[in-house]
Amino acid sequence: MTVLNVEGLSKSYGALQALDDISLHVERGEVLALLGPTGAGKTSTLMSIAGLTDQQAGRIEIAGQEVSRSDPRLRDVAIVFEGFNLLPTLNAYDNIAMPLRSPAYRVDDGVVDERVRKAAGDLKIDHLLERHVDQLSGGERQRVAIARALVRDPQIYLLDEPLSALDLKLRESLRAELGNLQREKSATILYATHDYHGAAAIADRIALIEGGRILQIGTLDELIAHPNHVSVGKLIGSPAMALFEGTVSGSQLAIDGYDFTIACPSGFSPGRIRIGWWPEDIEISKQKLDGYQQAEIYATDFRGVDRTLQIRFGGHGLRKVVPLDFDLVEGDQCWFALPEKQAFHFDYETGETIKNDTGQA
Amino acid sequence: MILKRNSPFLIPAIVLGIYMIYSLGPIFWLVLSSLKSRQDLFTLPPKLFFTPDLSGYEAVFGIGAAKDSAAAIGLVQSLYNSIIVSIAGTALATILGTLAGYACSRFRFVGRDDFMFFALSTRMIPPTAVLVFYHVMFAKMGLSDTVSGLIIVTTFINLGLATWIMKGFFDGVPTAVESIAKVNGYSRFYAFRKFVLPMVRGGIAATAGFCFIFAWNEFAFSSILSTTKAKTLPVRLSSAMGSTGIEWTQICAAGVVLIVPVAIFFYLIRRHILMGMTFGVLGKAGH
Known part of the structure; x- marks a missing residue:
C-alpha cells in the first residue's frame, strides 16, 4: 500500500526554483532515501510534505488522503530535523512526551509515560529523561529528537539529515539503531540525506535529487546498473563514478588529455561526450599488461579494511578501492584499464545517458 | 573576599x-x-x-x-494613582506589545515595516508636540483627570517600545519551534502560548521592567491630563515644591518613596531580567 504519493510538486522562493515537478511514492514499511547535495531541495520536499511550507503546484497524498493544502496537524507525519530542535524550556522527558500531549494526538498520562520510556529505552537514553536539554550532548539531543518522533506511530516519518550533525562513530551507531527500530516497527520513512553511505545502509530505494529535480529513483543495484544521468554517477558510489570528457569520432572515442582511444558503441553522433566508469569496473595492476595504460599513484586513503588509491594520468584523476595487500604507495607507477563494455556515456550538454542503437545505456 | x-x-x-x-x-x-x-x-x-x-x-x-499641617504634601492618593497607572499601563503595553511583536516577527503582511516604524515613531515625537491634541481629545471623551485616561496614554506611549523589544526576542526563537509543534498536533496559538512564550519570559520581564520605569516616571502627559484627583506621584511632587517653598527633608523623603516601588519591582523580576539581557549573548531563548 502506498503511504506517501507526491505528484508534480513545485515550489520557488522568488526567482529560485527550489522544487521542480517532484514526483515520488513510498510504500508502507519502506525506507526511501532522498539523496542529494546541499541545496538540492531535500528539506523543501520534506517541509512541503509535512505542510510546513506551501507548494506552488503539485499533489500530496498520505495514506490515500489528499493533504496538499491541509494543516500540518492533520497530516499524521512525524519529522526529525538536522538541528535537533528540542524545546529548551522542557526536559528530555517532556520533549519526548510533547506529541502525546497535543490536542491532536493526546493520550492518557499512563500511556504517555509508557511510550516515552519505551522510546527512550530503545534509543538508550532512559537514564537521561530528567535532564535539561542543555545538559545533553549533541548525540543525546539527537536521540531525544528521534525518540520524540518514534513515540507516535504516524503514517510516515520524515527524517531531514537527522545524523549529519554527529561525528562519524556516533552517526554509524545511531544509523544502525535507526535501522533496527525501522524493522521492528515496520516504519515508513522518507530519509533526506547528502550521505551516500547513510542512504545505502538504511534505504530500500534511493531517490536522487539535484537542483530541485528528481534525477532517478530505484534500488541501489538499479541505480548502479542503469544510471540515467551523469549526476547519478557523482552522487552514487564510494568512490563515485570516474568521469571524463571526450570526443566521439567515427567508431572511436578519444578521452581529453590522454593519448588513447576506446571503441565507441554504434549509433553515437560525432562530437563531445561525457563518459564514466564505476571504480569497481576499472582494472588496475602493478605490472604492465596488454591494453593497460600507465598512471601514477599520488595519494592513498587507509579505510581500515581496505585502501583507496588516487590515481593520476594525463591531467585526470580517479579513485579505486583496493585490498590492503595491494601494496603500492604514493609516487609508485601502476597500470590501469578502462573496459569499454562497462562504460556509461552521457550527453555532453544535458548530462542524460545516451543509449546506443540497441537501446542499452 | x-x-x-x-x-x-x-x-x-x-x-x-x-x-x-x-x-x-x-x-x-x-x-x-x-x-x-x-x-x-x-x-x-x-x-x-x-x-x-x-x-x-x-x-x-x-x-x-x-496630619493637619498645611505643609504636608499628602502623597497617599498620588502614590495610589501612580501604582495603578504604572501597573495597569505596564501590563497592557507588555501584553499587547508581546502579541504585536510576535506578529511582526513571524508573519509577513502588507505594511509590516511601516507599522514597525510607526511604533518606533511614537517614542521619537516629543510629548510637548502632541500634548494639546491629547488634552482636547481626552477632554471630549471625558477621560481628563481620570486614572483610566492615564492608563490609556501610558499604554500607548509604551506600546511601541514593547513591540520593538519583544519582536527582537521572538526573532531569536527559531521558527522550528512552531514547526515542530504544528507537526506534532498543536495549533499555532497553542504553540505560541505553550512553547514560545516560556522561551521569551526573560524578554517579557525585561520589557515590563522598561515599561514600568517609563510609566512610573512619566511626567509630561500626566501633568497635562491630570489636574486634581488623578495626579500621579511625580506630578504631585512638582506641584508640592512650589506651594510652601522647598522643604528639602520632605523632598528627599518623597524621592525615596518614588524609588522604592521601582526597586521592589526590579528585585522581584531580577532573575528574568538577567535572562532577558543574556538572550542575545547566548544565542538562544532563556530557560
Whole structure:
C-alpha cells in the first residue's frame, strides 16, 4: 500500500526554483532515501510534505488522503530535523512526551509515560529523561529528537539529515539503531540525506535529487546498473563514478588529455561526450599488461579494511578501492584499464545517458 | 573576599567599586537626607551619624505631627494613582506589545515595516508636540483627570517600545519551534502560548521592567491630563515644591518613596531580567 504519493510538486522562493515537478511514492514499511547535495531541495520536499511550507503546484497524498493544502496537524507525519530542535524550556522527558500531549494526538498520562520510556529505552537514553536539554550532548539531543518522533506511530516519518550533525562513530551507531527500530516497527520513512553511505545502509530505494529535480529513483543495484544521468554517477558510489570528457569520432572515442582511444558503441553522433566508469569496473595492476595504460599513484586513503588509491594520468584523476595487500604507495607507477563494455556515456550538454542503437545505456 | 595586590581581579574590583559609589552614592545620600532633621541636613561637614527624624515622611504621607499641617504634601492618593497607572499601563503595553511583536516577527503582511516604524515613531515625537491634541481629545471623551485616561496614554506611549523589544526576542526563537509543534498536533496559538512564550519570559520581564520605569516616571502627559484627583506621584511632587517653598527633608523623603516601588519591582523580576539581557549573548531563548 502506498503511504506517501507526491505528484508534480513545485515550489520557488522568488526567482529560485527550489522544487521542480517532484514526483515520488513510498510504500508502507519502506525506507526511501532522498539523496542529494546541499541545496538540492531535500528539506523543501520534506517541509512541503509535512505542510510546513506551501507548494506552488503539485499533489500530496498520505495514506490515500489528499493533504496538499491541509494543516500540518492533520497530516499524521512525524519529522526529525538536522538541528535537533528540542524545546529548551522542557526536559528530555517532556520533549519526548510533547506529541502525546497535543490536542491532536493526546493520550492518557499512563500511556504517555509508557511510550516515552519505551522510546527512550530503545534509543538508550532512559537514564537521561530528567535532564535539561542543555545538559545533553549533541548525540543525546539527537536521540531525544528521534525518540520524540518514534513515540507516535504516524503514517510516515520524515527524517531531514537527522545524523549529519554527529561525528562519524556516533552517526554509524545511531544509523544502525535507526535501522533496527525501522524493522521492528515496520516504519515508513522518507530519509533526506547528502550521505551516500547513510542512504545505502538504511534505504530500500534511493531517490536522487539535484537542483530541485528528481534525477532517478530505484534500488541501489538499479541505480548502479542503469544510471540515467551523469549526476547519478557523482552522487552514487564510494568512490563515485570516474568521469571524463571526450570526443566521439567515427567508431572511436578519444578521452581529453590522454593519448588513447576506446571503441565507441554504434549509433553515437560525432562530437563531445561525457563518459564514466564505476571504480569497481576499472582494472588496475602493478605490472604492465596488454591494453593497460600507465598512471601514477599520488595519494592513498587507509579505510581500515581496505585502501583507496588516487590515481593520476594525463591531467585526470580517479579513485579505486583496493585490498590492503595491494601494496603500492604514493609516487609508485601502476597500470590501469578502462573496459569499454562497462562504460556509461552521457550527453555532453544535458548530462542524460545516451543509449546506443540497441537501446542499452 | 580579600584581594591580594597582584590579583587579576584587583583593577576590575576598583573600577566596579567606583562605579558602585557613582550609581548608589546619590541614593544612599537621598535615604540619609530623608531621615535627617532640617538642622542636620545642612550641617557641614555632613553628619553620617545622627538621630533619625521621620518628619519628612510624616509630611509626605500627611500622618503623625503633619496630619493637619498645611505643609504636608499628602502623597497617599498620588502614590495610589501612580501604582495603578504604572501597573495597569505596564501590563497592557507588555501584553499587547508581546502579541504585536510576535506578529511582526513571524508573519509577513502588507505594511509590516511601516507599522514597525510607526511604533518606533511614537517614542521619537516629543510629548510637548502632541500634548494639546491629547488634552482636547481626552477632554471630549471625558477621560481628563481620570486614572483610566492615564492608563490609556501610558499604554500607548509604551506600546511601541514593547513591540520593538519583544519582536527582537521572538526573532531569536527559531521558527522550528512552531514547526515542530504544528507537526506534532498543536495549533499555532497553542504553540505560541505553550512553547514560545516560556522561551521569551526573560524578554517579557525585561520589557515590563522598561515599561514600568517609563510609566512610573512619566511626567509630561500626566501633568497635562491630570489636574486634581488623578495626579500621579511625580506630578504631585512638582506641584508640592512650589506651594510652601522647598522643604528639602520632605523632598528627599518623597524621592525615596518614588524609588522604592521601582526597586521592589526590579528585585522581584531580577532573575528574568538577567535572562532577558543574556538572550542575545547566548544565542538562544532563556530557560
